[in-house]
Amino acid sequence: FVDEEEVKNLRAKIQGELPQRHFGDAVRLEVANSCSEAMTQFLLGQFNLTESDLYRVAGPVNLVRLMQVPDWVLRSDLKFVPFTPGIPKALQKCHSVFDSIRGGDILLHHPYQSFNPVIELLEQ
Secondary structure (H helix, E strand, C coil): CCCCCCCCCHHHHHHHHHHHCCCCCCCCEEEECCCCHHHHHHHHHHCCCCHHHEEEECCCCCHHHHHHHHHHCCCHHHCCCCCCCECCHHHHHCCCHHHHHHCCCCCCCCCCECCHHHHHHHHC
């Protein structure tokens, strides 16, 4: 906690506090089934966790890291074509969004249809 009224240079005070900041406490330990009992106990001790916080996983741990794999592959034939949201036909005909609305209600189905008509409406 930093009291802004007592500190003359808030930036310097915050920079001094950053190295001492406390990261969030561990709440769970996920290990592979093949992880040894000694390593498991060591990690539980290091993170101040109990056996109830331990989760053994059959297979790779932290599958979120696999989300990066498509970025490493440089073959566009193996990737999905980027999706381009469409614009409703009622908005393609008129120059003004208000002219289209006068003709009847327009339903935009996001994310399948572009959000640009909403921005154009606000700008107009």
